Amino acid sequence: MTLIAEPLKKSFKAQMLEAREHAITASVNRLLSEKGFDAMTVDEVAAEVGIAKASLYKHFNSKEELACAAMVQAMQKAQAYLEDLNDQAAPPRLTALASETQGLALHKLKASTRWTLQLKLAGQMPTLPSHNSSLRASLMASRPYMDGLMKVSDLLGAWIVQAQKEGDINPALPPIAVLYTLYARACDPVVEFLKMSELHSNEEIIEIVMTTCFDGLMARKNG
Amino acid sequence: MTLIAEPLKKSFKAQMLEAREHAITASVNRLLSEKGFDAMTVDEVAAEVGIAKASLYKHFNSKEELACAAMVQAMQKAQAYLEDLNDQAAPPRLTALASETQGLALHKLKASTRWTLQLKLAGQMPTLPSHNSSLRASLMASRPYMDGLMKVSDLLGAWIVQAQKEGDINPALPPIAVLYTLYARACDPVVEFLKMSELHSNEEIIEIVMTTCFDGLMARKNG
């Protein structure tokens, strides 16, 4: 009995722990997206999760670790999405018109960007502080975060190079600049401004930002 | 004698005061550009200016006022630049090739954006915190700031509409979205990332960002 019960009990406790920590990271994620790292206080997190602040510090040793955990979770979600997208070998025939004029690589880059914007509009995109902060240092020192960042960059980087080869992405742009430009969509203030103006639906905002990102501001005279 | 000396003396004192306050805003401007509002401390400002913190508070009643003064200064500089650009009625024949295919409005929009990027790369662009903060509220309550912002927006807005009429800017984009997209160049993290990577000169960075902003990421197949 004890031989079976003991491991089960441990597993249950571990599950509870994991669930609790997941609830914490979810709250942190939301607050990070809403106010950013500096403005977010540990008291707020504790209040939102519904536990005492001291209990938080049993799970995470510092505010930076707390935020790191949320960022890692988000990064891994992105990684999973991109890997899934990458495995879809067959060209999607949903949008026949687009597929004929655009290569698969560009299609994936656009899908990724759209996914990012949707997440951001849903308030689930924990944004990095634009200026150097203690959080940046913690993230750089975090193996899981850097691993995720590298895998994500590799996937996107390969698509970028491929899209340039296929004549879909401007080959004059350094791939790294394209990568940064796509990353920047995750913290694009234009999205927030347009949302605040309440003149456009979320879908419209996404289409506007997708257009300015891939087609630019200028009219396509011969398009 | 005193009739002349008194006003002169007052004027001199006023000049000193102005010079001192200019030195303060210059420091604030630099720190704001380097670290942002939250990370910048009043102690730092005092240390950089070379006066005691209490003396700072004789000039400005709060950290917000301090930052506001710097932002207002920057906004007025932008306003002056744009008004100057606006007064150049004659189409610049410097770049004959560009002038033939692009209207004057687009030319001015590009010049403004380039100017912004240069300022940013020079570390003279005090960036707004991306998330809501006490600074935002202070700026909204500041008449000179809001006046400058409105004048700047009016000038840019007129050029945007004109450029759309001339077929240079994508007419499908709401003018307000174009305006926000241009404003966003002032706090574009891509610029910082590219600068940190040290792979490109400032001129190259500007050209890259100008390209992604106006032409987008995609190749111009029929351009």
Next chain:
DNA sequence: GTCTATAATCAGATAGAC
């Protein structure tokens, strides 16, 4: 592991002499 209560620190703001 969770709680209440408290320590420790840091940064914005002020008092008061000169």
Next chain:
DNA sequence: GTCTATCTGATTATAGAC
């Protein structure tokens, strides 16, 4: 107006009972 010294409040982090 400038200084040194100090106050105040907010926030990160911890001690210690249960």
